[in-house]
Amino acid sequence: MNxxxxxxxxxxxxxxxxxxILKKSASKTYKSIIKExxxxxxxxxxxxxxxxxxxxxxxxKGVPYKNEPIIESLGYLFVMILSNRLLGEKITKxxxxxxxxxxxxxxxxxxxxxxxxxxxVFLTECQEKHRHQIVxxxxx
Numbered sequence: 001m002n003x004x005x006x007x008x009x010x011x012x013x014x015x016x017x018x019x020x021i022l023k024k025s026a027s028k029t030y031k032s033i034i035k036e037x038x039x040x041x042x043x044x045x046x047x048x049x050x051x052x053x054x055x056x057x058x059x060x061k062g063v064p065y066k067n068e069p070i071i072e073s074l075g076y077l078f079v080m081i082l083s084n085r086l087l088g089e090k091i092t093k094x095x096x097x098x099x100x101x102x103x104x105x106x107x108x109x110x111x112x113x114x115x116x117x118x119x120x121v122f123l124t125e126c127q128e129k130h131r132h133q134i135v136x137x138x139x140x
Contacts, residue, residue, distance in 0.1 A: 002063070004058075005059070005067075007059035008059035010055055010073045011053075012052075012072055012074050013078055014055060015049060015052040016078035017082065018045045018046070018052065019079055020079070021048065023087065024087065025041030045078060070110075073106060074106075075090060076098070076099055077099045080095050101113065
């Protein structure tokens with residue numbers, strides 16, 4: 001796997017963890033408005049959002065911009081799984097169906113991309129900023 005794609009997936013995971021932490025904070029009651037906005041959960045959650053943003057910027061150095069929203073959609077899957085594991089939320093049939101449709105959409109996008117433009121064009125675009133690497137073009 002391309003290290004830049006890995007960075008983008010990691011950014012989505014970090015962002016998903018951040019959302020879970022912020023949701024946990026929102027479900028609590030606090031004695032004052034200051035404690036509601038300045039507590040460990042909120043500070044950690046927004047700190048992870050900043051980290052996620054940095055990871056996205058680093059990841060986009062080697063991945064075409066048009067692929068980032070496709071990778072970002074994995075966040076729905078991560079949030080569903082993390083909500084179940086960490087918050088005890090139920091995974092309903094509708095959530096599973098929605099996430100399956102997202103994964104099918106990702107697969108269709110990349111299958112269409114490879115069929116339309118060929119693997120070589122995709123690899124070339126992923127590594128266009130690293131021209132010193134030799135990329136062999138394949139076409140279907």
